[in-house]
Amino acid sequence: MNPRPAMKNLLKQTQSIFKPDGLLSTLIEAYEFRSGQLEMASAVAQTLAGGKLVVEAETGIGKTLAYLIPAVLSRQKIIISTNTLNLQEQILSDAIPFIQQNIDPQLSALCVKGRQNYLCLYRWQQFAVHPQFEMFAPGKTRKKIERWLESTTTGDRAELPWLEDDSALWREISTTASQCLGSKCPNDKSCFITELRKKAAATRLLIVNHHLFFSDLALRREGHGEVLPRYESVIFDEAHHLENVATNFFGSSLSHFQLLELVKDVKLSAAMLPEDKKEQVFQVADPLHLRSEHFTAMFPAQIGKFPLQGFIDEHPEWEEQIQAVSDRLSSLTSTLSRMAIEGEVWQGLANRCEDLQSRLIAIAGLLEIPQEEKYIRWYDRREKNIVLTASPIDIAAELNTVLYPEVRSAVFTSGTLTVGDNFTYFLNRLGLDQDTETLSLASPFDYKNRTMLYVPAHTPQNPFPQPDRKEFPTEIQFIMNRILLASGGRALVLFTSFYNMRKIYPFLVENLPYPVFIQGEAPRNKLLQSFQQQTNSVLLAVASFWEGINVPGESLSCVIIDKLPFEVPSDPVIMARINKIREEGGNPFMDFQLPRAILALRQGVGRLMRTSTDKGLLAILDIRLFTKQYGHLFLRSLPPSPITRELKDVESFFEN
Numbered sequence: 001m002n003p004r005p006a007m008k009n010l011l012k013q014t015q016s017i018f019k020p021d022g023l024l025s026t027l028i029e030a031y032e033f034r035s036g037q038l039e040m041a042s043a044v045a046q047t048l049a050g051g052k053l054v055v056e057a058e059t060g061i062g063k064t065l066a067y068l069i070p071a072v073l074s075r076q077k078i079i080i081s082t083n084t085l086n087l088q089e090q091i092l093s094d095a096i097p098f099i100q101q102n103i104d105p106q107l108s109a110l111c112v113k114g115r116q117n118y119l120c121l122y123r124w125q126q127f128a129v130h131p132q133f134e135m136f137a138p139g140k141t142r143k144k145i146e147r148w149l150e151s152t153t154t155g156d157r158a159e160l161p162w163l164e165d166d167s168a169l170w171r172e173i174s175t176t177a178s179q180c181l182g183s184k185c186p187n188d189k190s191c192f193i194t195e196l197r198k199k200a201a202a203t204r205l206l207i208v209n210h211h212l213f214f215s216d217l218a219l220r221r222e223g224h225g226e227v228l229p230r231y232e233s234v235i236f237d238e239a240h241h242l243e244n245v246a247t248n249f250f251g252s253s254l255s256h257f258q259l260l261e262l263v264k265d266v267k268l269s270a271a272m273l274p275e276d277k278k279e280q281v282f283q284v285a286d287p288l289h290l291r292s293e294h295f296t297a298m299f300p301a302q303i304g305k306f307p308l309q310g311f312i313d314e315h316p317e318w319e320e321q322i323q324a325v326s327d328r329l330s331s332l333t334s335t336l337s338r339m340a341i342e343g344e345v346w347q348g349l350a351n352r353c354e355d356l357q358s359r360l361i362a363i364a365g366l367l368e369i370p371q372e373e374k375y376i377r378w379y380d381r382r383e384k385n386i387v388l389t390a391s392p393i394d395i396a397a398e399l400n401t402v403l404y405p406e407v408r409s410a411v412f413t414s415g416t417l418t419v420g421d422n423f424t425y426f427l428n429r430l431g432l433d434q435d436t437e438t439l440s441l442a443s444p445f446d447y448k449n450r451t452m453l454y455v456p457a458h459t460p461q462n463p464f465p466q467p468d469r470k471e472f473p474t475e476i477q478f479i480m481n482r483i484l485l486a487s488g489g490r491a492l493v494l495f496t497s498f499y500n501m502r503k504i505y506p507f508l509v510e511n512l513p514y515p516v517f518i519q520g521e522a523p524r525n526k527l528l529q530s531f532q533q534q535t536n537s538v539l540l541a542v543a544s545f546w547e548g549i550n551v552p553g554e555s556l557s558c559v560i561i562d563k564l565p566f567e568v569p570s571d572p573v574i575m576a577r578i579n580k581i582r583e584e585g586g587n588p589f590m591d592f593q594l595p596r597a598i599l600a601l602r603q604g605v606g607r608l609m610r611t612s613t614d615k616g617l618l619a620i621l622d623i624r625l626f627t628k629q630y631g632h633l634f635l636r637s638l639p640p641s642p643i644t645r646e647l648k649d650v651e652s653f654f655e656n
């Protein structure tokens with residue numbers, strides 16, 4: 001194995017690859033030197049000696065190679081963490097083979113996903129003999145999985161393209177951390193996840209996602225072992241998601257569904273026992289099921305997320321109800337522990353039961369949570385489920401305790417981190433010092449000549465409604481229609497609410513001579529495929545479609561955004577963060593809500609230009625860009641497209 005280069009050599013080697021006449025220029029056909037890419041790669045190489053770096057690299061910089069190549073050259077054990085499986089797989093299938101072929105043939109790299117992506121042999125064997133199996137996997141499905149199991153070395157569901165995204169069968173034959181029996185599992189020796197962990201320990205570059213990264217960090221923090229092997233440095237791509245993901249994992253949650261799953265798994269295992277023992281188990285499992293149903297029925301039917309404290313104050317029976325569920329969990333734990341002589345599986349189930357009980361007690365407030373004021377307790381009412389959660393209001397302190405002191409270097413990158421050229425918001429939220437090294441690299445795409453930004457005109461004589469006016473949806477549907485006729489369809493229309501999207505959809509379907517798709521009518525991937533293949537089609541979408549969509553070329557020549565994406569602060573975690581900033585004397589709007597809206601808008605806008613040859617129109621139908629004082633901050637954060645307030649300019653733009 002080659003020795004590690006001294007850090008000044010690492011910088012030199014990196015630059016020799018990215019410089020104008022460097023190695024990349026000889027390897028890539030039609031290579032175009034990008035100074036931003038060289039700058040980013042050099043900064044990453046320097047940071048790997050020790051330190052932290054935050055890089056905003058807009059589309060077109062080539063940021064993946066800019067962090068991967070110095071990471072590989074450094075020969076450190078490095079984790080690359082992304083937000084999505086898609087990006088994980090893209091790095092492994094595109095960038096890694098390129099680096100192995102041309103830069104480091106000895107490079108070992110592995111994609112590690114969350115455990116629910118891998119088949120659990122124990123659950124598969126249990127479920128395959130269960131009477132319900134045929135219902136979940138009718139016809140030839142069993143044969144297909146059996147045949148796959150004969151050849152797969154990974155157990156990764158990505159190898160089963162026929163499996164639906166939300167397959168109920170897969171939920172039964174994969175495992176969550178709490179369901180896994182670990183070293184007590186009879187299938188431990190042949191377990192895909194155990195095997196994956198061994199491989200990960202021997203691999204230099206691990207590509208994971210933020211969920212897995214933070215679930216590992218949360219386990220380490222609690223002293224409950226680890227999922228990932230020790231690493232020296234970490235590089236976070238799509239780093240603008242880190243606060244949300246870390247919030248989920250540094251908190252604690254428990255759901256009605258988890259309690260029912262536990263009962264189901266206990267009964268599934270008990271089905272193999274002699275009749276009398278089976279009866280004993282059922283006698284303690286069934287009352288838990290019943291109690292959990294009672295408990296869930298206590299919550300109002302209104303779907304959404306709500307603070308728990310208000311609910312507790314209005315329900316004097318709260319403590320009694322929690323105690324009843326807790327008592328049932330306690331009885332079940334004792335019975336399951338006594339069953340341990342029947343096989344190790346039972347101790348695993350007892351541990352899981354105990355874990356759920358301690359989470360229930362902590363979230364419900366029966367125990368005093370240390371530093372409780374740092375957590376917000378809330379519930380999420382879904383159609384058939386209730387999830388109770390205690391989330392940290394701030395993750396900065398956690399990161400400074402469990403992550404930053406443990407790594408040699410940490411690099412944070414994304415296409416959207418700054419607000420009006422300023423990193424303060426991102427640094428604050430992640431607990432990074434204000435003097436952390438930062439770098440902002442603008443897109444090399446020619447926005448000035450290839451794009452235009454349209455915002456509706458607004459004059460005292462001819463006013464245009466603000467988004468809170470009731471005539472707003474009607475006004476914007478006419479404007480959208482006119483823009484879409486000018487663009488010949490080929491547009492992504494992004495809404496901030498389902499309400500506006502559903503209200504405007506029938507009008508556009510009736511008035512446009514193009515196919516109009518709407519989010520929800522088909523799975524996301526199928527919808528995107530149809531949108532891309534039918535060039536003149538229009539796609540209406542909300543939420544997750546604001547980012548991660550990569551449709552280069554003609555099919556996406558126009559992005560229309562209905563209004564500035566300010567969040568309605570009804571989410572209890574967001575509300576708690578706003579209150580905390582206010583209590584500390586800050587300005588929640590300027591310090592928190594505005595930066596979040598700007599970053600979200602930049603993500604939406606970023607769907608337009610995916611390659612240097614793309615061109616098109618951005619339309620933001622919200623006059624607050626010009627009528628409110630904060631509007632200039634949004635405008636300063638957008639790409640440098642020429643701005644027009646006239647629809648006739650939009651029509652000429654497309655005619656030309």
Ligand code: SF4
Pocket residue numbers: 119120121122123175179180181182183185186187188191192193194
């Ligand atoms: S160790 Fe866990 S994941 Fe592996 S087969 Fe057993 S229960 Fe399933």
